[in-house]
Amino acid sequence: MISIKDISKTFGKQQALKSINLEFKKGECVALIGPNGSGKTTLIKIILGLLFPTSGNLTVNGVNIEKNVDYRADIGYMPQMSRLPENMTVAQVFALMKRLRKDVKELDTDIYEAFDIDGMSKKGLGKLSGGMRQKVSAALAFLFNPDILILDEPTAALDPVSNENLKQKISRVLADGKMVIITSHNLSDLDGIVDRVIYLMDGEVYFDKSIDELRSSTGEERLNKMIVKSLKPQLV
Numbered sequence: 001m002i003s004i005k006d007i008s009k010t011f012g013k014q015q016a017l018k019s020i021n022l023e024f025k026k027g028e029c030v031a032l033i034g035p036n037g038s039g040k041t042t043l044i045k046i047i048l049g050l051l052f053p054t055s056g057n058l059t060v061n062g063v064n065i066e067k068n069v070d071y072r073a074d075i076g077y078m079p080q081m082s083r084l085p086e087n088m089t090v091a092q093v094f095a096l097m098k099r100l101r102k103d104v105k106e107l108d109t110d111i112y113e114a115f116d117i118d119g120m121s122k123k124g125l126g127k128l129s130g131g132m133r134q135k136v137s138a139a140l141a142f143l144f145n146p147d148i149l150i151l152d153e154p155t156a157a158l159d160p161v162s163n164e165n166l167k168q169k170i171s172r173v174l175a176d177g178k179m180v181i182i183t184s185h186n187l188s189d190l191d192g193i194v195d196r197v198i199y200l201m202d203g204e205v206y207f208d209k210s211i212d213e214l215r216s217s218t219g220e221e222r223l224n225k226m227i228v229k230s231l232k233p234q235l236v
């Protein structure tokens with residue numbers, strides 16, 4: 001579905017990504033984790049076409065993304081910091097997005113309903129709490145039934161019930177054959193939903209392993225313990 005070949009990205013003298021090679025397949029839920037500044041958001045932005053790589057090649061469903069940007073319609077993105085237009089109400093932003101995506105006939109309103117977006121529809125986006133903003137971003141990410149979901153720290157501001165609602169929704173879309181890439185520093189949020197872990201460090205893939213491999217190599221059941229045991233002692 002997504003094929004990343006030799007992708008590097010530099011910002012001035014800072015090399016944010018160093019020759020990354022990765023393949024993402026249908027139905028996979030991949031955790032993209034690593035320390036602050038390891039390159040997770042840069043990689044996500046490159047997949048989304050929001051940043052161009054300095055070198056390398058990226059194809060989505062076989063199409064080189066530099067040649068065709070239509071692939072973006074197949075990706076639902078929940079950013080770490082949503083840049084929502086502050087002067088619009090919640091209702092207005094959903095109306096606008098629906099007008100822009102008239103091509104999508106079947107909307108997925110599960111998260112919209114679970115998060116009671118109607119209940120905040122008259123509020124201005126600039127007046128929402130952090131958790132409310134995250135709920136609006138999540139509802140928008142799922143709304144147009146994308147094949148690929150990219151969720152950057154999706155649970156950081158969510159209350160426990162909403163967090164659980166989101167996890168259940170992720171499991172359902174995976175069962176439908178969609179692909180999910182998720183980043184989080186809170187590894188317990190990823191327990192039970194991810195089936196592969198990519199650990200980035202200093203812009204490089206430090207390891208890329210399935211949960212089954214991690215379980216058998218570490219003898220642990222919880223993701224955070226698997227990760228700690230998989231890192232060299234000096235890095236823990």
Ligand SMILES: Nc1ncnc2c1ncn2[C@@H]1O[C@H](COP(=O)(O)OP(=O)(O)OP(=O)(O)O)[C@@H](O)[C@H]1O
Nearest residue numbers: 011014015016034035036037038039040041042043
């Ligand atoms: N627009 C930019 N200009 C200059 N440097 C940048 C820019 N964006 C990212 N970087 C640098 O690239 C490196 C990787 O940053 P990135 O945001 O991808 O890390 P991250 O793994 O997402 O971190 P975090 O866990 O803190 O969100 C960092 O050293 C960062 O300072």
